[in-house]
Amino acid sequence: GAVVSQHPSRVICKSGTSVKIECRSLDFQATTMFWYRQFPKQSLMLMATSNEGSKATYEQGVEKDKFLINHASLTLSTLTVTSAHPEDSSFYICSASDGQSNTEAFFGQGTRLTVV
């Protein structure tokens, strides 16, 4: 399958600071990228969908000013958690799709964010 690289795998930051998570598709053009959040022992919850060159679409209840998503190229999407608080601590996972309805989306390795 295709390769999606997510970086960093783990990050610890102080409350009030911002942290950026990168999601790269290494061997295909990702027209659409999805960002999910997973709390311990829970399922993956969709945060937002981003299409290359356009603004992300956020799910209800997700603060777009807090979780900034940029998808400026066909191989890179970034999620920036701004003014992080301890309750933002979670596992964040991206997945990328080439936009074809009949192909699967490929997942990054995930990022464990801890806000102290």
Add this chain to the structure above:
Amino acid sequence: AQTVTQSQPEMSVQEAETVTLSCTYDTSESDYYLFWYKQPPSRQMILVIRQEAYKQQNATENRFSVNFQKAAKSFSLKISDSQLGDAAMYFCAYRSAASGYALNFGKGTSLLVTP
């Protein structure tokens, strides 16, 4: 909105035996895709098997097979000859054009494999 329900929070199976994980979903669409993903302790999402709704034939991938009942909106996963490496969280997921092809996951089933 589509909902995916996994009614078994935990399941246990003995090595070499067979186990079935349940999944039901609710949708008004006719064209969609269903998936089973495995999430081991590393938390990397691994695709186990997929099923297109328009296909009547149940998908199989080696020891993994599904029982897709479209009218009943049921999509169970059968793991045959269970191995210790099968131990993980298993998520059932739904995807369609209406959701922008984002995956909608069930709550997951934790599978324990005992020697």
